[in-house]
Amino acid sequence: MDDDNSSLNESRKRVSHGRHFGRTVFALCNYPSLLVNGILQLEQLEDLLDSYPGLLERLREGSEEEVLHVGELIGKGASSARGEDMKSLKPVVIDWIVPAGGVVLPPSPRNSKIARGFNHPLTGHLLCPAELDWDDAETKKKLQSGEIAVSGDQWPLFLYANEAYDPDDPWKGLLRSRLLINAFRHVFTSPSSIEKEPKATCAGNARLHGMIAVTAPSVAYITTQVRFTICSSSVFSRTDTTTDSETFYHSLLDLLEDPDERGEVIDLLVWWNRQIFPTSSATKRTLKANSALSKIRQKRAALKDATASTS
Numbered sequence: 001m002d003d004d005n006s007s008l009n010e011s012r013k014r015v016s017h018g019r020h021f022g023r024t025v026f027a028l029c030n031y032p033s034l035l036v037n038g039i040l041q042l043e044q045l046e047d048l049l050d051s052y053p054g055l056l057e058r059l060r061e062g063s064e065e066e067v068l069h070v071g072e073l074i075g076k077g078a079s080s081a082r083g084e085d086m087k088s089l090k091p092v093v094i095d096w097i098v099p100a101g102g103v104v105l106p107p108s109p110r111n112s113k114i115a116r117g118f119n120h121p122l123t124g125h126l127l128c129p130a131e132l133d134w135d136d137a138e139t140k141k142k143l144q145s146g147e148i149a150v151s152g153d154q155w156p157l158f159l160y161a162n163e164a165y166d167p168d169d170p171w172k173g174l175l176r177s178r179l180l181i182n183a184f185r186h187v188f189t190s191p192s193s194i195e196k197e198p199k200a201t202c203a204g205n206a207r208l209h210g211m212i213a214v215t216a217p218s219v220a221y222i223t224t225q226v227r228f229t230i231c232s233s234s235v236f237s238r239t240d241t242t243t244d245s246e247t248f249y250h251s252l253l254d255l256l257e258d259p260d261e262r263g264e265v266i267d268l269l270v271w272w273n274r275q276i277f278p279t280s281s282a283t284k285r286t287l288k289a290n291s292a293l294s295k296i297r298q299k300r301a302a303l304k305d306a307t308a309s310t311s
Contacts, residue, residue, distance in 0.1 A: 011073055018077020023085075023187070024211065024218040027078060027249060082225075085187050086236060089229045092191070096182045097122050097230070117232030118144045126158035126179070126230055130165035152247025156227060171264050175219055175252075181275050183229075184214070184222045189276065214272040216256035216265060224249040 059067055091110035098104050104122060108115045118124040118140075128134035128143065129150055134157070142148040157163045159180070161173035185191075188211065224245055228236055233243045256265050 015073050015077040015080070018074035019081035020077075020211070021074055022078025022081050023221050024215045026217060027082065027221045027224070082236070085225055086228065088191075089183060089186065089225060092186065093179075093183070093226065093229045096179055097126060113229075113232050113234050115232075116230055119232055123230040126163065127156045127227070129154040130157050130160065130170075131167065150244075152244030152249075153251040155248075155251075158226065158230070159223060175223065175268060176271060179226060180219075180223055183226045184218070184272075184276060187222060187225070188218070212277055214269055214276050216269065217253060219268075219272060220249055220252035220256060223252060 059070065062070075090113070094104060094108055094110050106115070106120070108120055108123070116123045117127060124140065124143065125134045127150075128139075131154070132139050132143075132148075134140055134143075139148070143150070157165060158177055159175055161176040161178075163177070164173055166172045189207075227248060228243060228245055231243055236243075236245065255261060256268075258265075
């Protein structure tokens with residue numbers, strides 16, 4: 001009986017950490033297949049491995065059946081988290097896209113997606129590919145009819161701060177919209193953390209898993225969630241060619257993990273951490289010039305320079 005309980009607890013832990021892994025490291029994939037074939041690199045599993053003494057040995061030395069089982073548990077956790085986040089975001093996202101002091105016209109039910117997507121002026125504007133003009137009547141008509149098919153690598157306007165896209169500087173404002181910040185806080189810190197005075201009485205997903213910094217995959221994950229939430233499709237599927245969610249998610253990851261874009265990505269993540277984890281060292285805040293800490297570090301630097309010059 002004790003062995004059965006131990007095995008059950010271990011499985012539950014792997015499902016739980018699979019939930020966090022899907023949100024923050026790698027969301028849309030066939031986990032068992034990737035583990036067995038070695039495509040999902042062990043460094044990508046670092047957070048997961050740190051939580052499970054002996055798991056690395058099991059992945060390296062275990063039978064294919066054991067590795068498949070681990071992958072299935074991780075996948076189960078990632079899938080359940082994705083489904084719960086979609087369900088949780090669906091009703092509240094409407095509140096976030098309404099202009100201050102305004103109302104949603106025409107009305108869009110909080111628990112139905114039929115009137116979203118290009119079928120509604122608010123969500124249509126947000127989902128319109130950044131390079132297109134939603135205010136152009138012909139473009140709007142073709143998007144609504146499906147004559148213009150939007151692929152996953154055509155990023156929508158809501159990715160940009162204030163929905164302002166500059167074709168001459170496509171990094172400007174990218175992934176810095178208030179809508180994304182609200183969704184991230186809702187999922188990772190707590191729904192009430194969006195408010196100025198949070199009322200949360202239990203730990204959010206970030207605290208439960210010791211998350212103290214925003215990751216690039218977590219930004220891609222929440223952006224994919226928001227895109228699906230404001231579209232009109234009712235069922236999420238990795239292979240759905242209409243929403244093309246998998247292509248969208250991976251196109252964001254490709255950019256955020258591109259070594260050539262490292263400088264822009266570092267700046268982006270510092271900005272995100274200032275919004276989500278303002279007290280974290282990941283924000284890399286500049287010290288006040290005359291603060292005690294600043295003076296201590298200046299003195300230490302001067303001593304090091306003096307020691308180096310005399311050695």
